[in-house]
Each structure stands twice: as C-alpha cells, then as structure tokens.
Amino acid sequence: MKIKLIPIIGLEVHVELKTNSKMFCGCKNDPFGASKPNIYTCPVCLGLPGALPVPNKKAIELTVKLGLGLGCEINRESRFDRKHYFYPDLPKGYQISQYEKPFASGGELKFRIQNSEFRIIRVRRVHLEEDTGKLLHRKIDGEEVSLIDFNRSGVPLAEIVTEPDIRSAQEAKETAKKIYQIVRALGVSDADMEKGSMRLEANISLSEIKEKGKRKKEKGELPDYKVEIKNINSFRFMERAINAEIERQEKILESGKKVQQQTFGWDTEKQELKPQRVKEEAADYRYFPEPDIPPIVLSDDWILKIKDQISKLPEEIYEGLIRTGIAAAAAKVIVGDRELAEKINGIIREIKEIGDIRDIGNWALHHQEMIKEKPVDELISLFKQGREGLVSDSGQLKRWVKEVVEDNVQAVNDYRKGKEAALMFLVGQAQRLAKGKADVSLVKDMLSSKLSSDL
Amino acid sequence: MGFKISPQEIQHVAQLANLQISDKELKLYTKQIQDILGYVEQLDKVKVEGVEPTYQTLDGTTNVWREDEVKESLSQEEAVGQAEKTMDGYFITDSVFGKGKSTIRQLTEYKKVQESTKREIDGLNVVLTEVDVKGNIGLKDLFLTKGIRSTAGSNVLREYTPQYSSSVIKLLEKAGFATKYKLNCDAWAHGSSGENSDFGPVKNPWNLEFTPGGSSSGSAAAVAAGLVDFATGTDTGGSIRLPASFCGVVGLKPTYGAVSRYGIVAMASSLDSPGIIGRTVEEVEKVFGVMVGEDRRDATSKREGKRGIRRIRRTEEIKIGIPEEFFAEGLDSSVKKAVNGAIEELSKAGLEIKRLSLPHLKYALAVYYLIATTETASNLGRYDGIRYGQDRSFFGAEAKRRIMLGTFASSAGYSAKFFEKAARVRTLIIKDFNDAFKDVDVLIGPVSPTPPFKLGEKANDPLQMYLSDILTVPVNLAGLPGLALPCGFTKNNLPIGMQLIGPRWSENLLFDIGEKYQGLTNWHKERPRV
Incomplete structure (x- = not known):
C-alpha cells in the first residue's frame, strides 16, 4: 500500500480593531502614530497594582460585526477569561481573552482558486482580546537587553481561528486573503500587515492518506502534533513558509521519524523558518473566567442592529453570482453597481432553471438601467419574454420608437392632445417594424416617456 | 483522602508561576501544599451534577462597558x-x-518622591507611613495613595509610590477625611494574624504577645489603640471582621460590589470587599455612607449600595437565624458563651430567634482556599519588577505558598478537580444562604472559632492558620455583607467578636441591629490600656 501525505493546515489571524480608545481603558489606540514610547499608558494597560478593566463597547460591536461577516453565529452569552503566561510585554502576567464563550463561532469561508471547485474553510471562532506591548532588542554597553513600549498594550485585538480544513499553502494564502478582504470591507481594522495590525499564524501537520484503488480515504482523526508558524506579515511569505514547513515535515516523516511539536517564526530577511525562543515549557494557560468583568449577554435586537450596519460584502455577492453560473465578466459589472446587484440577486432567487440563470448575466449587461428601475416580478416576466425571442434590447427598441415617432406626426399630435388610443396605434407601428418581435411593454414605456419629454 | 503531590510537580508549578524556589522551599511547600490539598479533597464528597459554577456574585449584572472615548493617559x-x-x-x-x-x-x-518613614507607636508596629499627623483616618497599605508609598505589606512594593489614588480615597477626601497613617497588614492581605507582613507583625493592643488578627491587622489595632478614628480595610475571607473581633472594634465587610475596588491592591477579585473599621456601629455606618457607590472604573461595583434595604422596620419584627454550623465542635467555650450571651440579649430585646442549618457551610473553607488562591496567583502575576517594585524573588513565604497552591489548583489536569469543583460547591453555599434568608432576616454567629491566639502559635502550620477563617469565608463566597462587633472578653481580657450576616445589600439592617445591640451593652466602650 502506498502512503501519501496530505497537509492539514489551520490559520489564526489577529487583527487590531479600529477604535479610538484601548480595549479596557481610555488610552488612545494609536500605537503606530505615537511619537514616543509609553505615552499612551495608564494604570490599567500598564498593569499597575489595583487597576481594573472596563470593556470598550465599540470593540465588542466590531468583533460581532467581524463574526457576522465571517458567517458565524453570534453567541448570546459571552465572557472574558484570563490567559496566563509570563513575558515582559504582557504587563499583568495574563492576557484578557476569551476561551469558552467567544463572541462568535461556527462560520465559513467559501472561495475558489482560479477555476477549481469551491472550497469551504470553516471558521471555528472569532474572539476578542487585548494586544501586548512591543519589545525592541538592543545592545547597550555590550549587554543584550529588551526595551519595552506599552503604547500597544491593551489595544483591542480580534482573533479569527479557522478549522484545519486547509490542504495547501496556496489555499492558506487564499484563505488569509479572503479574511483580509472581509476585514477591510467591514471596516473593522486597517489590517496593515507591515505595521502588524494584521498578523498571520499557521498550524501545520501532515496526515497520511492510503490509496485504495481510486478512492482516497483520509484517516478520520487529525495528526497528533502540529507545528506553529508565528509572526508572518505577508500572504506571499505565508505561502513560502508553509511550503518550507511541509517540505521539512515530509522529509522527517519519510525517513520514518516523528515530527516534534514546535513553534517557528518566519525570518523575512533570510526567507527561512527559525525556531522561536519562547520559553513556554508546556503551554498551560490556566484559563479561568475574568472576575473583574461581568458577562456579556447580547440580545437578538442588539445583534440585528450590527447586522444592519453590514452591507453585503462585494466579494460575497461576486462569489454568489459565479456560483450560480454567471460569467465572470458580467458578474464583475453587476457587483460594481449595488442597486443592480440587489435586483439581479432578487431575480436569481425566483428563477429555478439553471439554464435561465446563466443567461441573466448577459441580459443584465444589456438592460442595466431598466433593471434598476423596474420591480423584480416585472423583470422576471420581461426576462422570460426575452428568452422566448422577444427583442428587449433597449438600443434596438429606441431606434424603432424614434422611427415610428418621426413617421407618424398625426398620431403623435393626437396623443399629445389627449387621445390615449393613439399610443396603441404607435405601438402597433413599432411592432410592425420589429416584425412582431418587440417587447410590447418596453416599447409602450419608451413611447410614452419620449412623447411626454419631447413636449 | 491522601492526595499525593510530588516535588517535581511543585517544581513545575513554581515554573508556571514564574517563581524561583530553593531545594529547602521545595521540600517545605511540597509537604504544606499536600496537607492543604488533603484537606480540600473533602470536596470530592459533594455531588455537583447539574450545578453551575459561580465565578462572580453580581446579582446577574451583565454588559458593563464604556463608550469608546479617549481619556487622558499618564505622562511618560x-x-x-x-x-x-x-x-x-x-x-x-x-x-x-x-x-x-x-x-x-x-x-x-x-x-524620587520623598519617602515617608515608618513610625513606631506604643510598640504596636501598626504605622508603615505617616502621612499627615492632623489626619483622622488610617488606610490599610493596600489602598493606593498617589505620591505616597503604598506597600501592600510586601517587600515587593517597599519603594513603590503610586501614580494614582484608589477611588475610595478620593471619595473620603472629598467628604473631608484626611489620611493620617498608611497601616501595616499581612502582605497582599494573606493572613489571619498579621504575621505575614514583610515589615514585622502587628501586636494586639490588648496584649502585645497576641496577634491582632489579619489581614487588616494595623487597621484594627490602630482603631482599638485610638491612633485613628477609622481605618479602611479589605475583607477577602474575613480580613476586616477577624482583626476587628480580635481587637474589640467594629468592622464592616460590605456587600461585594458596594465599594469600588479600583486602586486597591487585589487579592482575590471575586471576593475582595473594601470596608471600614471603627469603634461603634454608628461611626462605621457614617463612613460607609461615604465609601459606598458605583464606580465606572470598577465594572463589578453597583449602585444598589446607596439605596440598601430601607431601615423602616422596628427591630422587634426582625427574625435572627442561628446556623448550627457556626456553633459546631471546635468552637472555643469562651467564644460560645459570649456569642450566646449576645443572642440572649437580642432575644430579650424582642427579636425573634430561630435555629437553622446551612448544610454546605462545612465545605466553605476548602472552596475558599481554592478560589482565593487561584485568583491570587493570577493577580500577583503582574509583579515582575519591570515597571515598578522589586522582582518576584521578593515575595514572602506565604505569598509564594498561595501563588503555588492557586497555580496548581487551576493548572491543566487539576482545574476540574479543584478550581472548577470549588466554583460549583460555591453555588451550593450561596443557595444555602438564600434558603436561610427566606426564613430569617439576618444570621448571627462568632467571627472566629477561637479568641486571639499568641504570636507565633500557628506560624508554622498554614492549615491551622487557615482554619481561623472557617466562619468568615462563607460570607465572601456568597458576596454578602457582614458586620463584626465586640460581644465579650475572655478571662484573660482579650476581646471576643460576633458577626451579623445579611442578604446582599442589607447593610442598613445590620447597622440597625448592631446599633440596637450597642445601645444595650457596653463591650464596645472598653479600651485597651496601651
């Protein structure tokens, strides 16, 4: 039996939320704009004795928004937990985070790479936590020291965790990009990877696949190890880092050895993995509920209000159109116009035959103005008439209308004097020119608007 | 019983807690922590299926948050x-x-901000910093005072001059009170005797060979000795009531959430209640009225404290409950006699007395020492000597012991058995109290099972020391108010105290009964001869 290895990859994406003030105190949230170190700090974000956190409502709203944007369920009851570890940039010896009850969970990202099948990457959770301070490494008088700036300490940070559904470095890159697009479209974060307001981490392991005839059967459970790559600050580097790690693990496994659970960083300069010198012997964060903050209970109304703030993401609409079979060129035009996109989506919801839907793209390209003006049910009948061979192309119809108006001065004057029946005579003349194939209702609309505007 | 823990595990716990411990300490802590865990294993007997854990006592408060507004930061x-x-x-x-x-x-x-110096008065060792001789109030040194050294009784903060003041201090100053002394206490509020202060033990003004009780030792001793009219304290497991009782003064542990914790060195966040010690119930009530109230900097503080339960009832209509567990085996006979005397006095005054039982009370101490140490270990994580104070090697023995016990109780593999289990039993204890308060208005019992003990008597046996808190911790677990007041003396002339316990936000009721009692008796008028 031949053994094949398949990558099992999950992502953790951190984004700093765009708020005025920090997560648990009123200090300014502007670590990149600060002119000096330690000027946006206070008892709370410096971890002074006796200081207590009070959560920032806006940060909670943005996290819920992000959760909704990623297709997650918003948990009606959430709470903050303390995550314990010691590091000089973590002032309290614990980070206020969320463990058992995050704000959002169970979402899904859907995309395709070029013309491949659709891929669905599940989003496990979106939770809210506080950022750490920043360390700088210097040599002073020949001694290695770390300098600490707490301007970033306590900045609200949302963490998005995917399920290990990703199967290649390229897919990981696409997943991260997709998350980036959603974060940007929602406006919850600048997501500037160079500055570090969006940070990527990947968990990678390899699973064996046994080939059984033609059918591949994946082993049910996940590998019993995972290697973490932290501090990745570009999509390209993430792809490279993951490929490098897959290669490294393949070599180890092919030689019959076991891969050690480990954490790497990505060295941007050398373009290689470097082991992290994190001294967590065995991570034991001793999570427990944050006693300083009462639980957060969100009502349906509250969540609905956030939902209303979210216009549907362009990417999502685009994918939706592509999924129904509309050509990429047409989908792009439709997505570019919100009103048009809403109408087209309305029509698609009502039409069942796949063949029909494919043609909607092209039809939409030629009738953009009309589609935006008319109600959906009327559009559906117009579209169906069009499919039965009726001419509903507005350019062509306009030419016929123009000709009829010029050739039938008497009837035009009659109509303008109030003789309604004259209009139907003119429609009949247009139909004669069209050899019976003109869309009658469109012609009638065009004639009446032309005759009243030409007064 | 017989929980075994290896030195390797203790070593691992020390690492998790970022503490360096010597071989000698390793041996000692292994034994002591094993003893304590052996004691808390009694929780295994409690059935908790379907019982939700309690992590906070907030009357169901949710969604306390702030608007996204930028406020002034500290200067660099x-x-x-x-x-x-x-x-x-x-x-x-x-x-x-x-x-x-x-x-x-x-x-x-x-x-450097000028450092005030320690001042010795009457051999009591109560004053850590003299602030203003013309002041009238003393502060447990856990209360931060801007520009004035605040040590929490620990060498870790021996040179720390806070950048801000606690909310309570601001309220007191606004009401015209001035701080006279920063007062000695058990380091980090860990202790029942005052002996855990890194600046030496406080002495009991009634007899210098005895402990004043802890951890607000200096506060109770200073009030008893007449050095200040009032002193603030904090009560996480009895730290106001116990020293008040040992020093013959009145101590109020308010409802959890009634007084802001902002700017007070945290011990165990879900239990800490800042309060007040004074000579009479009436005086304590007056100062409490100033301290109480919601603080937007403390998300767990609440408004109800200001309103409280209206004090319109005539005391004759009040029903007092006597929990049999408060008078169980091990209660010193002199304490029993004094408290029974007080009950009789109240009964004679027309209050109805009813005996009842709180079946889960016997587990309260075990629950307390798991929850309090877990939260303490977390709260003491910030003291790394980088931003202020000294590094973690400056922690004293008791702080290290509690940090390790709490780290162990919440560590992977043990959290469900210890910390989480304790949180579930906490729910049952709260239920016992709620059930009792359906029948009676308040509960009465001794503060401590023993009268004041001698300095050094329990210093080498942490478990015996912890047992001093057995009657005070249940109140903290349920977030209730408790008022300790003097009710007699031993034949060696050492004070004995009792406590009144009411439902949440019933401070006014406790004051009513306390004032009634002090109107009938003279125990609170006795003063030590220092």
Whole structure:
C-alpha cells in the first residue's frame, strides 16, 4: 500500500480593531502614530497594582460585526477569561481573552482558486482580546537587553481561528486573503500587515492518506502534533513558509521519524523558518473566567442592529453570482453597481432553471438601467419574454420608437392632445417594424416617456 | 483522602508561576501544599451534577462597558518613573533572547518622591507611613495613595509610590477625611494574624504577645489603640471582621460590589470587599455612607449600595437565624458563651430567634482556599519588577505558598478537580444562604472559632492558620455583607467578636441591629490600656 501525505493546515489571524480608545481603558489606540514610547499608558494597560478593566463597547460591536461577516453565529452569552503566561510585554502576567464563550463561532469561508471547485474553510471562532506591548532588542554597553513600549498594550485585538480544513499553502494564502478582504470591507481594522495590525499564524501537520484503488480515504482523526508558524506579515511569505514547513515535515516523516511539536517564526530577511525562543515549557494557560468583568449577554435586537450596519460584502455577492453560473465578466459589472446587484440577486432567487440563470448575466449587461428601475416580478416576466425571442434590447427598441415617432406626426399630435388610443396605434407601428418581435411593454414605456419629454 | 503531590510537580508549578524556589522551599511547600490539598479533597464528597459554577456574585449584572472615548493617559515620566531600569522612555529588561541578568540600572534619572518613614507607636508596629499627623483616618497599605508609598505589606512594593489614588480615597477626601497613617497588614492581605507582613507583625493592643488578627491587622489595632478614628480595610475571607473581633472594634465587610475596588491592591477579585473599621456601629455606618457607590472604573461595583434595604422596620419584627454550623465542635467555650450571651440579649430585646442549618457551610473553607488562591496567583502575576517594585524573588513565604497552591489548583489536569469543583460547591453555599434568608432576616454567629491566639502559635502550620477563617469565608463566597462587633472578653481580657450576616445589600439592617445591640451593652466602650 502506498502512503501519501496530505497537509492539514489551520490559520489564526489577529487583527487590531479600529477604535479610538484601548480595549479596557481610555488610552488612545494609536500605537503606530505615537511619537514616543509609553505615552499612551495608564494604570490599567500598564498593569499597575489595583487597576481594573472596563470593556470598550465599540470593540465588542466590531468583533460581532467581524463574526457576522465571517458567517458565524453570534453567541448570546459571552465572557472574558484570563490567559496566563509570563513575558515582559504582557504587563499583568495574563492576557484578557476569551476561551469558552467567544463572541462568535461556527462560520465559513467559501472561495475558489482560479477555476477549481469551491472550497469551504470553516471558521471555528472569532474572539476578542487585548494586544501586548512591543519589545525592541538592543545592545547597550555590550549587554543584550529588551526595551519595552506599552503604547500597544491593551489595544483591542480580534482573533479569527479557522478549522484545519486547509490542504495547501496556496489555499492558506487564499484563505488569509479572503479574511483580509472581509476585514477591510467591514471596516473593522486597517489590517496593515507591515505595521502588524494584521498578523498571520499557521498550524501545520501532515496526515497520511492510503490509496485504495481510486478512492482516497483520509484517516478520520487529525495528526497528533502540529507545528506553529508565528509572526508572518505577508500572504506571499505565508505561502513560502508553509511550503518550507511541509517540505521539512515530509522529509522527517519519510525517513520514518516523528515530527516534534514546535513553534517557528518566519525570518523575512533570510526567507527561512527559525525556531522561536519562547520559553513556554508546556503551554498551560490556566484559563479561568475574568472576575473583574461581568458577562456579556447580547440580545437578538442588539445583534440585528450590527447586522444592519453590514452591507453585503462585494466579494460575497461576486462569489454568489459565479456560483450560480454567471460569467465572470458580467458578474464583475453587476457587483460594481449595488442597486443592480440587489435586483439581479432578487431575480436569481425566483428563477429555478439553471439554464435561465446563466443567461441573466448577459441580459443584465444589456438592460442595466431598466433593471434598476423596474420591480423584480416585472423583470422576471420581461426576462422570460426575452428568452422566448422577444427583442428587449433597449438600443434596438429606441431606434424603432424614434422611427415610428418621426413617421407618424398625426398620431403623435393626437396623443399629445389627449387621445390615449393613439399610443396603441404607435405601438402597433413599432411592432410592425420589429416584425412582431418587440417587447410590447418596453416599447409602450419608451413611447410614452419620449412623447411626454419631447413636449 | 491522601492526595499525593510530588516535588517535581511543585517544581513545575513554581515554573508556571514564574517563581524561583530553593531545594529547602521545595521540600517545605511540597509537604504544606499536600496537607492543604488533603484537606480540600473533602470536596470530592459533594455531588455537583447539574450545578453551575459561580465565578462572580453580581446579582446577574451583565454588559458593563464604556463608550469608546479617549481619556487622558499618564505622562511618560509617570509611566516609567517607578521602574528601576529605563532608557529614553522605554522600560528595560533582560534580553528575552539572552541568558543571564543584565547589570544595567536606571539610565534616566527621575525625581524620587520623598519617602515617608515608618513610625513606631506604643510598640504596636501598626504605622508603615505617616502621612499627615492632623489626619483622622488610617488606610490599610493596600489602598493606593498617589505620591505616597503604598506597600501592600510586601517587600515587593517597599519603594513603590503610586501614580494614582484608589477611588475610595478620593471619595473620603472629598467628604473631608484626611489620611493620617498608611497601616501595616499581612502582605497582599494573606493572613489571619498579621504575621505575614514583610515589615514585622502587628501586636494586639490588648496584649502585645497576641496577634491582632489579619489581614487588616494595623487597621484594627490602630482603631482599638485610638491612633485613628477609622481605618479602611479589605475583607477577602474575613480580613476586616477577624482583626476587628480580635481587637474589640467594629468592622464592616460590605456587600461585594458596594465599594469600588479600583486602586486597591487585589487579592482575590471575586471576593475582595473594601470596608471600614471603627469603634461603634454608628461611626462605621457614617463612613460607609461615604465609601459606598458605583464606580465606572470598577465594572463589578453597583449602585444598589446607596439605596440598601430601607431601615423602616422596628427591630422587634426582625427574625435572627442561628446556623448550627457556626456553633459546631471546635468552637472555643469562651467564644460560645459570649456569642450566646449576645443572642440572649437580642432575644430579650424582642427579636425573634430561630435555629437553622446551612448544610454546605462545612465545605466553605476548602472552596475558599481554592478560589482565593487561584485568583491570587493570577493577580500577583503582574509583579515582575519591570515597571515598578522589586522582582518576584521578593515575595514572602506565604505569598509564594498561595501563588503555588492557586497555580496548581487551576493548572491543566487539576482545574476540574479543584478550581472548577470549588466554583460549583460555591453555588451550593450561596443557595444555602438564600434558603436561610427566606426564613430569617439576618444570621448571627462568632467571627472566629477561637479568641486571639499568641504570636507565633500557628506560624508554622498554614492549615491551622487557615482554619481561623472557617466562619468568615462563607460570607465572601456568597458576596454578602457582614458586620463584626465586640460581644465579650475572655478571662484573660482579650476581646471576643460576633458577626451579623445579611442578604446582599442589607447593610442598613445590620447597622440597625448592631446599633440596637450597642445601645444595650457596653463591650464596645472598653479600651485597651496601651
């Protein structure tokens, strides 16, 4: 039996939320704009004795928004937990985070790479936590020291965790990009990877696949190890880092050895993995509920209000159109116009035959103005008439209308004097020119608007 | 019973807690922590299926948050000025990549706030810092005072001059009170005797060979000795009521959430209740009225405290419950006699007395020592000596012991058995109280099972020391108010105290009964002869 290895990859994406003030105190949230170190700090974000956190409502709203944007369920009851570890940039010896009850969970990202099948990457959770301070490494008088700036300490940070559904470095890159697009479209974060307001981490392991005839059967459970790559600050580097790690693990496994659970960083300069010198012997964060903050209970109304703030993401609409079979060129035009996109989506919801839907793209390209003006049910009948061979192309119809108006001065004057029946005579003349194939209702609309505007 | 823990596990726990411990300490802590865990294993007997854990006592409060508004920060100088090592506005620490310690010290000079000095009065060792001789109030040194050294009784903060003041201090100052002394206490509020202060034990003004009780030792002793009219304290498991009882003064542990915790060194966040010690119930009530109220900087503080339960009832209509568990085996006979005497007095005054049972009360101490130490271990994580104060090697023995016990109780693999289990039993204890308060208005019992004990008597046996809190901790677990007041003396002339316990937000009711009692008796008028 031949053994094949398949990558099992999950992502953790951190984004700093765009708020005025920090997560648990009123200090300014502007670590990149600060002119000096330690000027946006206070008892709370410096971890002074006796200081207590009070959560920032806006940060909670943005996290819920992000959760909704990623297709997650918003948990009606959430709470903050303390995550314990010691590091000089973590002032309290614990980070206020969320463990058992995050704000959002169970979402899904859907995309395709070029013309491949659709891929669905599940989003496990979106939770809210506080950022750490920043360390700088210097040599002073020949001694290695770390300098600490707490301007970033306590900045609200949302963490998005995917399920290990990703199967290649390229897919990981696409997943991260997709998350980036959603974060940007929602406006919850600048997501500037160079500055570090969006940070990527990947968990990678390899699973064996046994080939059984033609059918591949994946082993049910996940590998019993995972290697973490932290501090990745570009999509390209993430792809490279993951490929490098897959290669490294393949070599180890092919030689019959076991891969050690480990954490790497990505060295941007050398373009290689470097082991992290994190001294967590065995991570034991001793999570427990944050006693300083009462639980957060969100009502349906509250969540609905956030939902209303979210216009549907362009990417999502685009994918939706592509999924129904509309050509990429047409989908792009439709997505570019919100009103048009809403109408087209309305029509698609009502039409069942796949063949029909494919043609909607092209039809939409030629009738953009009309589609935006008319109600959906009327559009559906117009579209169906069009499919039965009726001419509903507005350019062509306009030419016929123009000709009829010029050739039938008497009837035009009659109509303008109030003789309604004259209009139907003119429609009949247009139909004669069209050899019976003109869309009658469109012609009638065009004639009446032309005759009243030409007064 | 017989929970076994290996020195290797204790070593691992010390690492998790970022503590360096010597071989000698390792041996000692292994034994002591094993003893304590052996005691708490009684929780195994409690059935908790379907019982939700309690992590906070907030009457169901949710969604306390602030609007996204920028407020003033500290200046850079204030932010880094308390650190030992800084450069160009940065804090400096040993390289996270390097090995060994750097020898670099402070590179930028900040003007040091003048340090007030310790002052010895009457051999009591109560005053850590003299602030203003004309002042009238004393502060447990856990209360931060801007520009005035605040130590929490620990060497870790022996040179710490806070950049801000606690909310309560601001309220007191606004009401015209002035701080006279910062008062000695058990370091980090860990202790029942005052002996855990890194600045030496406080003495009991009634007899200098005895402990004043802890952890607000200096507060109770200073009030008893007449050095201040009032003193603030904090009560996490009895730390106001116990010293008040041992020193013959009145101590109020308010409802959890009634008084802001902001700016008070935290011990166990879900239990800490700042309160007040004074000579009479009436005086305590007056100061409490100033301290109480919602603080937007403390998300767990609440408004109800101001309203309280209206004091319109005539005391004759009040029903008092006597929980049999408060009078169980092990209660000193002199204590029993004094408290029974008080009950009789109240009964004669027309209050109805009813005996009842709180079946889960016997587990309260075990529950308390798991929850309190877990939260303490977490709250003491910030003391790393980088931004202020000294490094973690400056923690005293009791702080290290509690940090390790709490780290162990919440560590992977043990959290469900210890910390979480304790949180579930806490729910049952709260239910017992709620059930009792359906029948009676308040509960009455002794504060401590024994009268004041001698200095050094329990110092080497942490478990015996912890047992002093057995009657006070249930109140903290349920977030209830408790009022300790003197009710007699031993034949050696040492004070004995009782406590009144009411439902949440019933301070006014406790004051009513307390004032009634003090109107009938003279115990509170007795003063030590120092």
